[in-house]
Amino acid sequence: MTDVATPSAIPALDEYMLGMSPQSNYVLTKDPGTTDYYVKKINIGATAYELTDALNSSTELSFVFSADPTLISNDSVNFLLSGQVGTTYRHVLYNGTGLTEYTTSTDFPIVGFTFDGTELIAVTSDGSIWTDSTTTLIEASGSVVIPESNPKTQPYPVFTHNNELYIQDETYDFFKIDAAGTVTEVTTAWTDEFDNIKIKSYLVDGTTVYVGTQTNGIFKFDI
Secondary structure, rough: OOOOEEEEEEEOOOOOOEEEEHHOEEEEOOOOOOOOOOEEEEOOOOOEEEEEEOOOOOOOOOOOOOOOOOOEEOOOOOOEEEEEOOOOOEEEEOOOOEEEEOOOOOOEEEEEEOOOOOOOEEEEEEEEEEEEEEEEEEEEEOOOOOOOOOOOOOOOOOEEEEEEEEEEEOOOOEEOOOOOOOEEEEOHHHHHHOOOEEEEEEEEEOOEEEEEEOOEEEOOOOO
């Protein structure tokens, strides 16, 4: 048995766990020795992608993160790392086969996104909407009002249907955002169910959406 009262007797950690996206089966870890980042499949522990030393002297990116990035994902293929670089934020996307570094910096971190294999739709923590053109991020004219969070890098719940990003704003209204960055309010029978109910998570199974709430349990609806 390890003597926890003696620090030298406590085994060194192989990796630090920085964040996870359970519904997407991803976890973000960091090697404390090399500061390499790993995004792994939770169920099998296999590495989906290793980002080499991106905190100090990255050989894969044109920048290094000032602090550990945040893992964001809402499907089992794509994930995005959003992190601070100086006074702004930079973002990298993994699409299942390779990494895309966006050359555009934003004043706020990305907290939700979807990627259909070609086009990105993203929301930053101030509610701004962003789309992409190859490696450039483009700010759309529309926006959504979402609650402030602490930390502001905390992922915000969103889900995807028909290549559109669905999001609940701070007044419990729903909006969908298309690949052009156009924001449209959604008013259907299922949106009425969530008047005054704060949603914390989504799990999409085909056309069925399972919803986790803060104080009202689990719901499901067909979209």
